[in-house]
Amino acid sequence: MNKEAKIYVAGHRGMVGSAICRRLKANGYNNIIIRTSSELDLRNQQAVQEFFANERPDYVFLAAAKVGGIHANNTFRAEFLYDNLMIEANIIHTAYLHQVTKLMFLGSSCIYPKLAPQPLREDYLLTGPLEQTNEPYAIAKIAGIKLCEAYRDQYSCNFISVMPTNLYGYNDNYDLNNSHVLPALIRKFHEAKENGSNEVVVWGTGSPMREFLFADDLADACLYLMENYNERELVNIGTGEDISIKELALLVKEVTGFEGELVFDSTKPDGTPRKLMDVSKLHNTGFKHKVELREGIKLAYEDFKQKHTVPALS
Numbered sequence: 001m002n003k004e005a006k007i008y009v010a011g012h013r014g015m016v017g018s019a020i021c022r023r024l025k026a027n028g029y030n031n032i033i034i035r036t037s038s039e040l041d042l043r044n045q046q047a048v049q050e051f052f053a054n055e056r057p058d059y060v061f062l063a064a065a066k067v068g069g070i071h072a073n074n075t076f077r078a079e080f081l082y083d084n085l086m087i088e089a090n091i092i093h094t095a096y097l098h099q100v101t102k103l104m105f106l107g108s109s110c111i112y113p114k115l116a117p118q119p120l121r122e123d124y125l126l127t128g129p130l131e132q133t134n135e136p137y138a139i140a141k142i143a144g145i146k147l148c149e150a151y152r153d154q155y156s157c158n159f160i161s162v163m164p165t166n167l168y169g170y171n172d173n174y175d176l177n178n179s180h181v182l183p184a185l186i187r188k189f190h191e192a193k194e195n196g197s198n199e200v201v202v203w204g205t206g207s208p209m210r211e212f213l214f215a216d217d218l219a220d221a222c223l224y225l226m227e228n229y230n231e232r233e234l235v236n237i238g239t240g241e242d243i244s245i246k247e248l249a250l251l252v253k254e255v256t257g258f259e260g261e262l263v264f265d266s267t268k269p270d271g272t273p274r275k276l277m278d279v280s281k282l283h284n285t286g287f288k289h290k291v292e293l294r295e296g297i298k299l300a301y302e303d304f305k306q307k308h309t310v311p312a313l314s
């Protein structure tokens, strides 16, 4: 991408979109186009087509989506399917109509079958049934992948798809009902410590395994792949290491300094037992993540405290 290129970051206020914008600016790209969802509802096809006609971006990072953790996915099933289908269909089709030089679609590790062999290779896609709690979101993401493939096949569009693992970092979502596990645990342990509670409830059995990548590492990977990857096939983006939810909770407990007990609420779903990504394709391109989990949790916790805790009255 040349430094004067017009780069549209869809979802710039989100955890991933804001990280991509940070990285673009740090790398000298200053022609970045952004819109909030109230300025441009990406589910509205006409509004998207007018936006592209006016702004004519050269590159698109498609990081806008309806996103949430296991409870949100399992509760707002229609919204996770409809919103994500509409957002991706509108942007991908309009990017083709306006001859965008290159588009990157962000999928997710949940697209792979619930019980696929581990670690998950990109060619395991559509080889088995999906995890029920996030099937709508996964189906939408798979449709996005197939749109990029089909527009490449029929119209020679340079649209690539990347599959991030579970993410965390600056500007994460800390709503206890809709967030992912890591931000939820950071908030729960912090508030338990501040309130003097002697226990923190962890959803599920604690036995599922999850892989976690710091969002700024993902952003680095996205810029690297936007510059260097032009293939039809998916690319997994992760660390290649996973941890049990129980071990993760104990790590967050240690970082936040909470000294009480963990209580596991097995009435809550575990979801996919494991979804470790095979990241050999990514590593073969020369890219590797930098931030390890303990350090990343410390960085995310500091960000949480700066943005979410009311300063004590002086």
Ligand SMILES: NC(=O)C1=CN([C@@H]2O[C@H](COP(=O)(O)OP(=O)(O)OC[C@H]3O[C@@H](n4cnc5c(N)ncnc54)[C@H](OP(=O)(O)O)[C@@H]3O)[C@@H](O)[C@H]2O)C=CC1
Binding pocket: 010, 011, 012, 013, 014, 015, 016, 017, 035, 036, 037, 038, 040, 041, 042, 043, 062, 063, 064, 065, 066, 067, 083, 087, 106, 107, 108, 109, 164, 165, 166, 167, 168, 171, 172, 173, 180
């Ligand atoms: N977080 C994670 O663990 C993972 C995320 N991903 C993928 O990464 C991408 C970004 O996720 P993340 O940053 O965590 O999500 P966030 O929820 O933090 O951000 C999502 C963004 O999408 C925008 N958006 C949502 N609906 C609309 C709409 N109708 N019109 C316009 N904009 C909309 C929001 O805009 P606004 O703020 O203006 O309302 C928001 O900025 C998504 O594609 C997600 O599927 C993949 C794997 C894991």
Ligand SMILES: C[C@H]1O[C@H](OP(=O)(O)OP(=O)(O)OC[C@H]2O[C@@H](n3cnc4c(=O)[nH]c(N)nc43)[C@H](O)[C@@H]2O)[C@@H](O)[C@@H](O)C1=O
Binding pocket: 067, 068, 069, 070, 071, 073, 108, 109, 110, 134, 137, 138, 165, 166, 167, 176, 178, 179, 180, 181, 182, 184, 185, 201, 202, 203, 204, 208, 210, 245, 268, 269, 270, 271, 272
């Ligand atoms: C990125 C990925 O994210 C989602 O899939 P998920 O990884 O299953 O989601 P999660 O992070 O919410 O849970 C991971 C595990 O953690 C356990 N857990 C414990 N305690 C809390 C807790 O307090 N909150 C949450 N949310 N989970 C908790 C929870 O029970 C589960 O076993 C989908 O969006 C999916 O589509 C997707 O792409």
